[in-house]
Amino acid sequence: MTPRDDSESAHSRWSDLDRPPLNAAALRRGLVREGALWREVEVVQSTGSTNSDLVSRAGEGKVEEGAVFVAEEQTAARGRLDRRWTAPARSGLFFSVLLRPAEVPVARWGWLPLLTGVAVATGLSRAAGVDTALKWPNDVLVTVGGEERKAGGILAERAGDDAVVIGVGINVSLRADELPVPAAGSLALAGAVTTDRDPLLRGMLRALEEWYGRWRAADGDAGACGLQETYAAGCATLGRRVRAELPGDRALVGEAVAVDGDGRLVLATESGVQEPVGAGDIIHLRPTGDAA
CATH class of the missing domain: 3.30.930.10 (Bira Bifunctional Protein; Domain 2)
Known part of the structure; x- marks a missing residue:
């Protein structure tokens, strides 16, 4: 236009x-x-x-x-x-x-x-x-x-x-x-x-x-x-339990614990692994697991 x-x-x-x-x-x-x-x-x-x-x-x-x-x-x-x-x-x-x-x-x-x-x-x-x-x-x-x-x-x-x-x-x-x-x-x-x-x-x-x-x-x-x-x-995502909806129809749930030197969100998963997320949709979860 x-x-x-x-x-x-x-x-x-x-x-x-x-x-x-x-x-x-x-x-x-x-x-x-x-x-x-x-x-x-x-x-x-x-x-x-x-x-x-x-x-x-x-x-x-x-x-x-x-x-x-x-x-x-x-x-x-x-x-x-x-x-x-x-x-x-x-x-x-x-x-x-x-x-x-x-x-x-x-x-x-x-x-x-x-x-x-x-x-x-x-x-x-x-x-x-x-x-x-x-x-x-x-x-x-x-x-x-x-x-x-x-x-x-x-x-x-x-x-x-x-x-x-x-x-x-x-x-x-x-x-x-x-x-x-x-x-x-x-x-x-x-x-x-x-x-x-x-x-x-x-x-x-x-x-x-x-x-x-x-x-x-x-x-x-x-x-x-x-x-x-x-x-x-100033990041409201840190310290929250979140679900990351990733490319390829993959999802990852964990606590957002840091933003690393490359700007990626680091999730601590239930398996004890810290996994950086560089792209994806982040959904804040309530303690019950419901989306926020």
């Missing part, structure tokens, strides 16, 4: 006064500066997927590292395992960034979605005043009515040999009657002090710039730059 830019009519853009449009000019002023990571910030009214668009542009050589592409609405958004989801226009933050960590060994690029999770949690804590947690590998959790709810997700995709596009989707002002599934949540439902998306987006991108710079300066060594420790401290 061809993106529609911010030249839409004022009526359509302001049709929900509780959800005003992002201020693209102010975002550029606050983020794009000499020596900064972010080189350009583009906001469009609607597109299929910000990740797909940015991957395509990167493949055509049309964007540099530090490009930020934001949509007020996504009509074909994708999560891990190609899952689809939609949300009302301007009810959340849907954006993708292009990174080219050329000096970091490719074997360490698997930390990028986890690094983004730390940055998202940091930015939202500062700007929205909500406690967030991370579910390995890519979910952002908030607490609503005493229960953990998924308020967002992260998707990393390779864009050629030298680049990665990372997409972030966060439910900001989604109301209870708009939730796609009962297990979903939003910043508003979690008691955020603000649902103004401009400072929320700036906060996440500034935290991402900070953590990416630290990780890159350490040649991608997550332990040396403090990323591994920080991720573990």
Whole structure:
């Protein structure tokens, strides 16, 4: 789908006064500066997927590292395992960034979605005043009515040999009657002090710039730059009994005991073996064994 830019009519853009449009000019002023990571910030009214668009542009050589592409609405958004989801226009933050960590060994690029999770949690804590947690590998959790709810997700995709596009989707002002599934949540439902998306987006991108710079300066060594420790401290999966649904229709149940140096989740199984999981769906289990 061809993106529609911010030249839409004022009526359509302001049709929900509780959800005003992002201020693209102010975002550029606050983020794009000499020596900064972010080189350009583009906001469009609607597109299929910000990740797909940015991957395509990167493949055509049309964007540099530090490009930020934001949509007020996504009509074909994708999560891990190609899952689809939609949300009302301007009810959340849907954006993708292009990174080219050329000096970091490719074997360490698997930390990028986890690094983004730390940055998202940091930015939202500062700007929205909500406690967030991370579910390995890519979910952002908030607490609503005493229960953990998924308020967002992260998707990393390779864009050629030298680049990665990372997409972030966060439910900001989604109301209870708009939730796609009962297990979903939003910043508003979690008691955020603000649902103004401009400072929320700036906060996440500034935290991402900070953590990416630290990780890159350490040649991608997550332990040396403090990323591994920080991720573990904010990871709600650690210490929990989980079921890992792995490729090839294989499942593994155990206690999540660590995130190793490669960003893999380490499970201690009932057989006494510690097994690292690098890819798969992780389901938090209650003590009774029921999915959480």
